Amino acid sequence: xxxxxxxxxxxxxxxxxxxxxxxxxxxxxxxxxxxxxxxxxxxxxxxxxxxxxxxxxxxxxxxxxxxxxxxxxxxxxxxxxxxxxxxxxxxxxxxxxxxxxxxxxxxxxxxxxxxxxxxxxxxxxxxxxxxxxxxxxxxxxxxxxxxxxxxxxxxxxxxxxxxxxxxxxxxxxxxxxxxxxxxxxxxxxxxxxxxxxxxxxxxxxxxxxxxxxxxxxxxxxxxxxxxxxxxxxxxxxxxxxxxxxxxxxxxxxxxxxxxxxxxxxxxxxxxxxxxxxxxxxxxxxxxxxxxxxxxxxxxxxxxxxxxxxxxxxxxxxxxxxxxxxxxxxxxxxxxxxxxxxxxxxxxxxxxxxxxxxxxxxxxxxxxxxxxxxxxxxxxxxxxxxxxxxxxxxxxxxxxxxxxxxxxxxxxxxxxxxxxxxxxxxxxxxxxxxx
Amino acid sequence: xxxxxxxxxxxxxxxxxxxxxxxxxxxxxxxxxxxxxxxxxxxxxxxxxxxxxxxxxxxxxxxxxxxxxxxxxxxxxxxxxxxxxxxxxxxxxxxxxxxxxxxxxxxxxxxxxxxxxxxxxxxxxxxxxxxxxxxxxxxxxxxxxxxxxxxxxxxxx
Numbered sequence: 001x002x003x004x005x006x007x008x009x010x011x012x013x014x015x016x017x018x019x020x021x022x023x024x025x026x027x028x029x030x031x032x033x034x035x036x037x038x039x040x041x042x043x044x045x046x047x048x049x050x051x052x053x054x055x056x057x058x059x060x061x062x063x064x065x066x067x068x069x070x071x072x073x074x075x076x077x078x079x080x081x082x083x084x085x086x087x088x089x090x091x092x093x094x095x096x097x098x099x100x101x102x103x104x105x106x107x108x109x110x111x112x113x114x115x116x117x118x119x120x121x122x123x124x125x126x127x128x129x130x131x132x133x134x135x136x137x138x139x140x141x142x143x144x145x146x147x148x149x150x151x152x153x154x155x156x157x158x159x160x161x162x163x164x165x166x167x168x169x170x171x172x173x174x175x176x177x178x179x180x181x182x183x184x185x186x187x188x189x190x191x192x193x194x195x196x197x198x199x200x201x202x203x204x205x206x207x208x209x210x211x212x213x214x215x216x217x218x219x220x221x222x223x224x225x226x227x228x229x230x231x232x233x234x235x236x237x238x239x240x241x242x243x244x245x246x247x248x249x250x251x252x253x254x255x256x257x258x259x260x261x262x263x264x265x266x267x268x269x270x271x272x273x274x275x276x277x278x279x280x281x282x283x284x285x286x287x288x289x290x291x292x293x294x295x296x297x298x299x300x301x302x303x304x305x306x307x308x309x310x311x312x313x314x315x316x317x318x319x320x321x322x323x324x325x326x327x328x329x330x331x332x333x334x335x336x337x338x339x340x341x342x343x344x345x346x347x348x349x350x351x352x353x354x355x356x357x358x359x360x361x362x363x364x365x366x367x368x369x370x371x372x373x374x375x376x377x378x379x380x381x382x383x384x385x386x387x388x389x390x391x392x393x394x395x396x397x398x399x400x401x402x403x404x405x406x407x408x409x410x411x412x413x414x415x416x417x418x419x420x421x422x423x424x425x426x427x428x429x430x431x432x433x434x
Numbered sequence: 435x436x437x438x439x440x441x442x443x444x445x446x447x448x449x450x451x452x453x454x455x456x457x458x459x460x461x462x463x464x465x466x467x468x469x470x471x472x473x474x475x476x477x478x479x480x481x482x483x484x485x486x487x488x489x490x491x492x493x494x495x496x497x498x499x500x501x502x503x504x505x506x507x508x509x510x511x512x513x514x515x516x517x518x519x520x521x522x523x524x525x526x527x528x529x530x531x532x533x534x535x536x537x538x539x540x541x542x543x544x545x546x547x548x549x550x551x552x553x554x555x556x557x558x559x560x561x562x563x564x565x566x567x568x569x570x571x572x573x574x575x576x577x578x579x580x581x582x583x584x585x586x587x588x589x590x591x
Contacts, residue, residue, distance in 0.1 A: 069470075117473075117522075130526060133533035140534060144473060151471060162470035 074353030086347025105153025116143020171337025272356025491545030498560030
C-alpha cells in the first residue's frame with residue numbers, strides 16, 4: 001500500500017530549473033494511477049518564421065540563430081543548408097569540414113553544460129550544480145573546462161561565443177588560418193581524454209529501470225556520424241530525403257501548449273537527439289567513442305532515456321575526436337565562400353542540433369527575398385514523447401512519496417535537455433492527485 | 435582592480451553593466467565588458483584580484499536604483515539577477531565560484547535596477563542616469579561598499 005492510497009494529492013513545483021524556457025508540467029494521479037499528463041508550454045509564440053518573411057535569404061542564418069543562445073550554430077547550419085539547396089549551391093569541401101568543426105564546438109559546450117551542470121545533480125541527489133560543486137569539485141571543474149573548450153571553438157569559428165556571426169550561405173565570411181586551429185589541439189587532446197573518463201563516471205550513476213519502444217529518428221550519413229547532412233532514418237523503416245520531411249512529419253496544435261507537437265503521420269510520437277543518433281549511427285562513431293561506449297557497458301540499442309547522459313558523454317568523445325581529425329587535415333580554402341547566383345527556389349534541410357533534428361524549409365523569390373519559412377526545432381519533436389515517457393514512468397514511481405515523484409518527473413523531463421525557448425522559457429511542475 | 439560590466443546590449447536596461455564599462459573607458463579607466471556565458475566570469479579573475487562587477491538587477495526598487503553587495507561576505511540574492519538563456523546568471527556564476535573556492539580576494543557587485551528588458555529596446559533614462567553616476571563614482575574613488583543610492587528622477591541625465 002502506498003503512502004497515498006486513493007486520496008487526492010496536488011503537488012506543485014513552482015519552477016523546474018535546469019531546463020531552458022517557460023512552461024509547466026501537469027501530472028494528474030488517481031491513487032497511484034496516472035490519469036493525465038500535459039507538458040504545457042506557455043512561452044508565447046516567438047514568431048521567427050514570420051520575422052523571416054520578406055527578408056533577404058542571406059539574413060536567414062543570423063536571424064534564425066537568435067532563436068537560441070545555446071544552439072545558434074544548429075540554426076545557422078540548417079538555414080545555410082536549406083538556402084544552398086534552394087539556390088543549387090555547392091560548397092568547398094574544406095568549408096564543409098569547417099562547418100562540422102563549428103558544430104563540434106556547439107556539441108561540446110552544450111553537452112558539457114547538460115551533463116555536468118544540469119543533469120548530473122539529479123543523479124547525485126543535489127538540487128543544483130552549485131550545491132553539487134561543494135562535494136564534487138573535480139567533476140564540476142571538468143565540466144567547466146570542457147564547456148570552455150567548446151566555447152573556444154565556436155568563438156574562433158564564429159567570431160564570438162554566443163550568436164556567432166561568421167556563417168553565411170555558401171560558406172563563411174571568414175575562415176581561420178591553419179595555425180589558428182592548431183592552437184586548439186592541446187586543449188582538445190585533454191578534452192578527449194576527459195570525455196572518455198566522463199563516460200565511465202556517468203555510466204556508474206544509478207539509473208531507473210525504464211525502457212520504452214521508441215521510434216528513434218536521426219540523420220544518417222553513409223560515411224559519417226551525422227551533423228550537417230544525411231537522410232532521415234528511423235529504426236522502424238523510415239528512410240527519406242529531407243525534402244520529403246513534411247510528407248511524413250506533421251505538426252499538431254495542442255490546446256495546452258504554445259509549441260506545436262510533431263508526430264510521424266499515422267504513427268505518432270518519435271524521439272530525436274543523442275539516443276536516436278547513437279542507436280542509428282553507432283558504426284560511424286570513431287573507435288575511441290565506440291570503445292568508450294563498450295567500456296561503459298552501454299547497451300546498443302539503448303532504450304533507457306535516463307542513460308542519455310551516458311550517450312551525451314559518448315558524443316562528447318566523438319565531438320572532440322572529430323574536431324581533432326578535422327584540424328589535423330585542414331588546409332585553408334582559397335575562398336571563404338562561393339558567390340551566389342540568386343533565383344527563385346525552395347529548399348529544405350535538417351541538421352543535428354545537440355537535442356536532435358532541426359528542420360528548416362524556405363521559399364525565396366527571384367530577388368532572393370524569403371516568401372515562406374518553416375522551422376521545426378528538436379524540442380517540438382520530442383514534446384509528445386516526453387509526455388508519453390511520463391505517463392509510463394510516473395506509473396512506475398507513483399507509490400513513492402510525493403517529493404520523490406516530483407523529483408523523478410523533473411529528472412525524466414531533463415533526459416531530453418529540452419529547450420523550450422527554441423520550441424516557442426522556466427518549466428513549472430504540478431502533480432494533482434485525485 | 436578589475437572592473438567587469440555584464441549584460442545584454444540588445445535587451446534595453448539589461449545593458450546597464452556593459453554601459454558602465456564603456457563609460458569608464460571613456461573616462462580613462464580600464465574596464466571590461468562580459469556578455470553571454472556567465473560561467474566564464476570566474477576565468478576573468480585570479481584569486482588575488484580585487485574585482486568590481488556591475489550588472490542589471492530586478493528587485494523591488496525603482497529603475498535606476500544602485501545597490502551594492504560585498505559578495506565575499508554573503509551570497510548574492512539569486513532572484514535579483516537576470517538569467518541568461520540555458521545557462522547560469524551572474525548570481526549563480528558567483529555562487530558556483532564560491533563553491534569551487536574560486537572567488538577573487540574581493541568582489542563588490544553593483545546592481546542597477548532595471549525596469550525594461552524589451553528585445554531591441556533602448557535603456558531607460560533612469561538607467562542611463564544611474565550608469566553615469568556609477569561610472570563617475572567608480573572613476574573618482576575606490577568602491578564604497580554597502581550603500582544604496584536612490585534613483586534620480588527621470589530625464590535628468
